[in-house]
Amino acid sequence: MTDTKRLADLLFPDIKETPQELMDSCYPVRDLPQGALVTRFAPSPTGFLHIGGVFASMAAERAAHISGGICILRIEDTDKKREMDDGVSIIVNGLSDFGIRFDEGVKADGSESGGYGPYIQSKRRYPYHVFCKDLVEKGLAYPCFCTAERLSEIREEQEKAGVTPGYWGEYTSACRERSIDEIEALIAAGTPYVVRLRSPGKPGGRVKFRDVIRGEIEMEENFVDVVLLKSDGIPTYHFAHIVDDTLMRVTTVTRGEEWIASAPIHLQLFWLCGLKAPKYAHVPSIMKEDNGGKRKLSKRKDPEAAVSYFVEEGYPADAVMEYLLTIANSNFEDWRKQNKTASYTAFPFALNKMSPSGALFDLIKLQSVSGTVISLMTAEQVLESVLEWSERYDRELFELLNADKAKALQIFSIDRGGSKPRKDIAKWNEVRAYISYFYDELRQAEGEALEIAAEDQKAILTKYLTVYTPTESKDEWFSDIKAMCEEVGFCPDVKAYKADPAGYKGHVGDVSSVIRVAVTGRKNTPDLCAIMNVLGKDKVTERINEYLERI
């Protein structure tokens, strides 16, 4: 028996299978249509869902589904230190709120679905060890007994000498060349160890690969004996990535651009394991404007880094997705113009059309996208969404709307549904202010002030009270107002007024404004006729009388 074979059995006495056997028996090639992508999103259960995570997972999910493929949600919990109790459910629920659906993997309650699992790394010890044993047997990996102290010594030395830090070259000699007997004794004595890659790389060596988003990338090859298995037998990200994405038959790895730097390690690992590397798509980070510069959105400094921010503010999930799509594929906006009412899921998303540079997150543009999304909703959809949102974030508003849904529906129906819908609401937390004048409970006592003389306003309103008759017809409603204009010294026709401004105190628009302010307290509102119909004659009269007393 060769030494490496002996070593492999010593390190992994329970492993009898080879990687190939494992693959053949449990992880068969997927039966998918030509060109179908298998992608995955693989977060750590830190309990914090970053908007960049939504961006990356959206790219993975869209790319898979538009190609007729599969998208997997895998949990990377190989580091227990960063784990949080309900970390998994926060992430899964968070993504699901945004309409990102996975075909396989971990669900919110921690259960799993799919035939290529388990999908939680801490439950995948066995396959990792199968692959690791194979590497040891081939002489490509070895146990390292260096202590943390020894490692930091090495680091200091290297820093002083100005060479690349890391476990490589001459610094590995202690463990790389240990005899099998020595190792056996150390292990028998219970000495902790990690398993390291015996990297064949050399400083100055080059690797090339093709990134789906960035094209050709050339880098220095890996020459560090990176850790494959930590002392507790759990793999590092690098090794887990190789094993998982191979076994799960992932075709395209989408991940943050911060991983580009370690791609040479991964490529080398795939090569040494005799495996075909997947395609890589390194998606750009989402940036934030900061003193004229750009920087990565930070979880500490920027509230909008957490997706919970968008939920709390009341941005519809679709709006956030649409916005993200506009920065992911710039042709999305053109497509949207051609397909105004289609679901964004019909958009032919393409990874290779993503821009390689990090986009600034533009809240203003989000507002605009969101306003459009909401303007296309029906009153019923709006009410339902507002109810759902306010139940959690604005109890008072919720009670009010819920108490009289028919009225709420009437309110949300105003100026909605036509070919030119208003875009007054961009997020649900704006609804309260938008509809406040429909409810005495929400209305501010003082309304906005008009620049029309008080006595003229009084004349207008007093007169209007005598002619006001509720009507569904906007034309009738408006002709009533026109008809009374002359009597109070205002011009019923705007053009005529402009031709002879000296002849009148103002025009019909001014008259309407007075009524508007008296009834709603605002200078700007949607269709006033509709508003008055929602309020009803009694309330309108009451408001006008109240206003009359005030001025």
Add this chain to the structure above:
RNA sequence: GGCCCGUUGGUCAAGCGGCUAAGACACCGCCCUUUCACGGCGGAAACAGGAGUUCGAUUCUCCUACGGGUCACCA
């Protein structure tokens, strides 16, 4: 510091050797209009800098500057 990625109007961005350098958001003006919107029309606004390759560079190469990332028994 080494290695890598990036740099077109305020922002997001088309462009892939020859264009008056698209479009969207924001901004300004006009039109429509009972207000505000919506919509329509129009305006201002950009290839980081320098060499080179070429008949011709936003586009290809190199250098510089700036921004970002990465160098763990973290992902």
